[in-house]
Amino acid sequence: MNCDSCRESFDDFIDRELSSARQAEFLRHLEECARCKLEFNLFNRMIESMERMDEADPPPGFNDELVRQIAGTRTEWIDNPPGLFLGRSLAFWSWSVAFCGAFLLFLGTFVLDGGAQQANLPPVPMSAEDKPVLAFQDEMNREEVSRVLQNAKTEEEQARLFLVRHEGRVEILKLGASEWTPVEQRISMGFGDRIRTGEDGSAGLEFPGEVALRIKPASVLQVVSESELRLNAGETWVMVRRKGRAFSVETPNAVASVRGTKYSVETRGVGGVYHDALRQEGATVAQILIQSGDLVHGAPRAGLALARRFWKAPGLEDVLTKVQVYESSVWVASRLPSGEFGPQQVLPEGFGTEVAHGVVAKNTLLEERDFLAWRRVMVYDGSILEKARASLQLPSLTRPATVDVVEPTSTSGPGAIEGFEDIQKTH
Amino acid sequence: MENEDYRIIKLCLKGKTEAFAKLVEKYSRRVYNLAYRMTSNAEKSKDIAQEAFLKVYRSLDKYDPKHKFSSWLLKTVSNLCIDYHRSKAHQTASLEVILESRAESSVLYDEAMRRGDPQGLEARLESKELQTIIREGIELLPIDYKSVVVMRHIQNFSYKEISDVLNLPMGTIKARIHRARKLLKQFLEGRLADFR
Numbered sequence: 001m002n003c004d005s006c007r008e009s010f011d012d013f014i015d016r017e018l019s020s021a022r023q024a025e026f027l028r029h030l031e032e033c034a035r036c037k038l039e040f041n042l043f044n045r046m047i048e049s050m051e052r053m054d055e056a057d058p059p060p061g062f063n064d065e066l067v068r069q070i071a072g073t074r075t076e077w078i079d080n081p082p083g084l085f086l087g088r089s090l091a092f093w094s095w096s097v098a099f100c101g102a103f104l105l106f107l108g109t110f111v112l113d114g115g116a117q118q119a120n121l122p123p124v125p126m127s128a129e130d131k132p133v134l135a136f137q138d139e140m141n142r143e144e145v146s147r148v149l150q151n152a153k154t155e156e157e158q159a160r161l162f163l164v165r166h167e168g169r170v171e172i173l174k175l176g177a178s179e180w181t182p183v184e185q186r187i188s189m190g191f192g193d194r195i196r197t198g199e200d201g202s203a204g205l206e207f208p209g210e211v212a213l214r215i216k217p218a219s220v221l222q223v224v225s226e227s228e229l230r231l232n233a234g235e236t237w238v239m240v241r242r243k244g245r246a247f248s249v250e251t252p253n254a255v256a257s258v259r260g261t262k263y264s265v266e267t268r269g270v271g272g273v274y275h276d277a278l279r280q281e282g283a284t285v286a287q288i289l290i291q292s293g294d295l296v297h298g299a300p301r302a303g304l305a306l307a308r309r310f311w312k313a314p315g316l317e318d319v320l321t322k323v324q325v326y327e328s329s330v331w332v333a334s335r336l337p338s339g340e341f342g343p344q345q346v347l348p349e350g351f352g353t354e355v356a357h358g359v360v361a362k363n364t365l366l367e368e369r370d371f372l373a374w375r376r377v378m379v380y381d382g383s384i385l386e387k388a389r390a391s392l393q394l395p396s397l398t399r400p401a402t403v404d405v406v407e408p409t410s411t412s413g414p415g416a417i418e419g420f421e422d423i424q425k426t427h
Numbered sequence: 428m429e430n431e432d433y434r435i436i437k438l439c440l441k442g443k444t445e446a447f448a449k450l451v452e453k454y455s456r457r458v459y460n461l462a463y464r465m466t467s468n469a470e471k472s473k474d475i476a477q478e479a480f481l482k483v484y485r486s487l488d489k490y491d492p493k494h495k496f497s498s499w500l501l502k503t504v505s506n507l508c509i510d511y512h513r514s515k516a517h518q519t520a521s522l523e524v525i526l527e528s529r530a531e532s533s534v535l536y537d538e539a540m541r542r543g544d545p546q547g548l549e550a551r552l553e554s555k556e557l558q559t560i561i562r563e564g565i566e567l568l569p570i571d572y573k574s575v576v577v578m579r580h581i582q583n584f585s586y587k588e589i590s591d592v593l594n595l596p597m598g599t600i601k602a603r604i605h606r607a608r609k610l611l612k613q614f615l616e617g618r619l620a621d622f623r
Contacts, residue, residue: 010608011604011605011608015601034540035536035537035540038536038539038540038548038549039536041549041552042548042552042612042615042616042619043608043612045552045553045557046557046561046608046611046612046615047580047608049557049558049561050561050565050576050580050581051580051581051583052558053558053562053581055456055460056459056460056463056469057456057459058455058456058459058473058476059469059473062455062459062473062476062477063448063451063452063455065477066451066455066476066477066480066481067445067447067448067451069477069481070444070447070448070451070480070481070484071444071445073481073484073485075484075485075487075488076485076488077440077487077488078442078444
């Protein structure tokens with residue numbers, strides 16, 4: 001493929017209308033030709049920018065004014081109603097009347113309530129159940145997608161999560177298997193499968209064309225479904241490629257879900273290098289940063305806004321969690337000492353909140369399924385936060401409070417993260 | 428979704444015209460946004476949005492359940508925007524004219540390559556100014572291109588939906604989108620090349 005035909009393929013690539021062979025050629029050319037790559041990036045960014053444009057609100061009172069106008073409007077069909085029900089049976093009439101009644105009841109309620117309001121969810125009791133959740137949408141790396149699609153055998157396989165890149169120690173535990181095995185390139189993951197990375201490991205996964213993930217070192221990720229992943233430990237960056245495609249990421253400590261935005265979710269388990277770092281640096285608050293919108297300058301091309309959480313070791317109560325909103329609005333519900341959750345509130349842009357016992361945060365209204373069992377929390381290393389903040393050029397946060405360092409009781413047992421401790425040992 | 432809309436329409440036709448409010452609530456944002464993107468004029472968008480709903484309401488008995496209500500509504504919006512566009516006296520040159528008179532925009536890439544600084548260009552692509560420039564470009568697009576680009580990339584309609592709304596074959600839609608993208612790209616390149 002030469003530069004001209006490459007440029008001619010831009011549209012088809014964006015619309016996903018290139019055959020796998022052509023896609024492979026296309027991406028190969030981009031790899032080799034810096035100029036075309038530059039040009040394609042501009043084109044791609046242009047499309048993305050449009051797809052991310054905010055919707056404008058109609059002027060206030062628009063709906064009401066319009067409804068009033070309509071109420072006063074006479075139409076031909078009002079004056080001469082179409083003969084829909086002439087000659088119908090009585091039974092039909094009864095049915096339709098009942099239906100109307102029910103419907104109008106709903107409508108009445110709707111009109112009275114007016115606009116959207118925050119729901120106050122009933123407190124959800126904590127359960128010890130392990131529920132995998134979490135899906136991110138990640139920005140798609142075209143090269144990887146192409147490579148993946150090249151090798152996908154069937155339509156069905158294309159809907160699965162593919163490993164497109166891995167470095168260092170990366171292992172997979174298939175559903176039903178008893179042992180972790182090293183990954184191979186382009187391995188695909190289905191429901192229930194787990195993947196983990198060692199201290200030097202990292203992996204890139206994709207639902208081709210939909211979502212991309214970067215799994216950081218010392219992480220464990222479990223696939224639940226097309227739109228749900230569970231992050232049991234470590235950190236994953238996620239980017240949703242397609243607007244409107246919802247993903248939620250669940251970690252045992254909180255849930256972050258997003259629709260076409262970018263963020264990362266982090267959980268840290270007890271043990272290993274993180275613990276050592278903590279012992280040296282001292283423990284600080286964990287922060288959940290939920291950000292939506294454009295890529296921040298300086299962040300990696302496939303990087304995202306971040307959400308961080310931290311884990312709390314059993315027995316430690318006085319660790320603060322802070323939620324800081326940088327863009328858009330975030331719904332939060334804080335956990336009460338009893339283990340249940342309080343009513344959710346909306347945090348607008350620029351606002352933050354600090355809670356003592358944990359929090360659930362999401363950038364749309366929280367649903368019941370978002371409330372998870374609170375299992376483990378670990379004190380968090382403030383230096384990691386600083387690094388993240390620098391790379392994202394976020395506004396400066398308030399100084400986190402310091403608390404005592406957590407001493408883990410062991411690297412296995414109730415305090416440990418499944419899959420995590422083994423990697424530590426074998427290092 | 429479609430069934431719900433049709434049920435509401437049937438209710439209206441039976442005399443419960445207040446049920447139409449539900450359709451207003453459901454689609455007002457989308458209607459307003461489409462109008463706004465196509466006219467770039469908030470006041471006009473409000474007028475067009477209202478008019479579209481009223482038009483559809485007055486012709487409710489002519490609604491064909493074979494088609495989605497939303498397509499019908501949005502088609503009405505789109506036609507009103509096109510009418511508005513055509514009736515307006517255009518003083519500003521459209522994008523096509525502007526670009527034809529512009530120098531070759533590959534200057535942008537040649538410069539970046541020569542300077543050995545593709546990252547500099549990349550960085551500018553990540554900045555917020557990009558969206559502003561693109562908005563400007565969209566505004567300058569001829570209405571036929573503007574409508575398809577707005578529907579496809581801002582409102583996320585599928586090609587099929589656009590084809591339904593504009594009542595044009597898919598091939599035409601695709602061709603227009605490709606051309607629109609090309610124009611926008613050239614516009615963007617030109618503007619970025621201006622900033623040194």
